[in-house]
Amino acid sequence: MTAAVLQSPRLHRIREAVAARPRLWLAVTLGFPVVYYLGMFAALLIRFQALPNYTETFDWFGNVAEIIRSTPDWSDIWPIIGQEWLFEVGRMNYDYGAGISEWSLYINPTKFGLILILGALTATVVNLMLARRAACSTSRLNGGAAAGGLGAALVGMTNVTLAWVVCCATPSWVVGLAILGLGVSTSLWLEQFGWWIEYAGFGLLLASLYVLSGEPKGPDGTPAATAGGHDDHHIPNTAMGASR
Template sequence: MEKISAIVVRTMGEKLIFIAATIRKDFWSWFVISFSFTAIYYMVLMLGLIIRFDSLPNYVNAYGWIDNVRTIIQSTPSITDTLIIINDEWIFEVGFMNYDFGTGISEWSLFLAPTKILGVFLLGLLIATNYLLLRPKNRVCNDVRARTSVTASGFGALCVALASITMSWVVCCSTPTWVVGLAMMGLGVSTSLWLEPMGVWVNLLGFGVLLIAILSAAERNRSSFTD
């Protein structure tokens, strides 16, 4: 058993070394892909809202995120509660206000929260890593196995992308949550709200599949790597 454990540890270490070396060789490509993915992700969300509701945003709200976080830390005794509250703290909001009803009501909006942005950026880093590992000049697996890895990465990315949505819609009680995207795509509002608590698990599933795909790619490709 100890011998098997040693082999597993050594193999994992080789994979991590190969992944780190691959990233180091193309660090700027890795970073640019990750940053571009994050920017495009939020641009697509905004474009989706504009197309879905056929209206351009007409208001912007900025929030004092740093001051709000400081207040949360000072006034919340539980560390767990502090982290949960900070996770949903916004820094920026852009949306459409309908003034047909008195002072106006926000029909839809896109919220930007630093913790959510970091999560999307991490997703971009994982996608960029897998891309570098599967590039033709590094890849030694056959096309079928490569497509399988790409498919797994796509599934994981889709899970994380869906669970990272921070849009609100008046039909969904104007609460910024990931299931708003599902409701906008046609899923019943009741069903969407019922699925809301599963967001954490969808995120974990997506990141887990992406990590497995990356480790698998490193296993297949490491024999072709030369420092």
């Protein structure tokens, strides 16, 4: 069954689309996390009209090693590691003794990895749309783009890494909703649905790839496939990594 999936025409079209524009795929994949975190940082600056006044770097590797050494149950290790921070930037209010963090943005390697995967999936959707413009109908392209865009938005929303003192300084994706203006109590209530929203987002992204990699139709409405099972809309490469 695994061999059949790896040799499927849809997967062949996806690989071909990525190979046709490798530089674009890599640029979107790596650029997505950069734009994502800069966007969150810009949202904080606009919302609070103040610059950050502290940064802190955490010994993530040392903390992970300590968690592995001191946690007896492996089923508990991964959730704990998933909460570890690598870097934090924010604004501290020193009006109350040693100070309290009013708001902050933090980098969590686990969530960063998810955003990198999200960037790779988004890049694949973009490459596939560009590669199959001639083979796909307008409705298929629009449907695939809509599913991919909504899926990316849902996954991105549920991996926001912000903390705000109004939300009890609890770092959570719903803090982003509260900062954008949604009621704090409503935002905290939505937190319980985070996993389901994230799964739905990834599901929509995969559905987008499935739709966009579908077999093209000929003029008479029948599948335009070759005897080998792949469509004949081959995407030639140029020296710059883009299709001719």
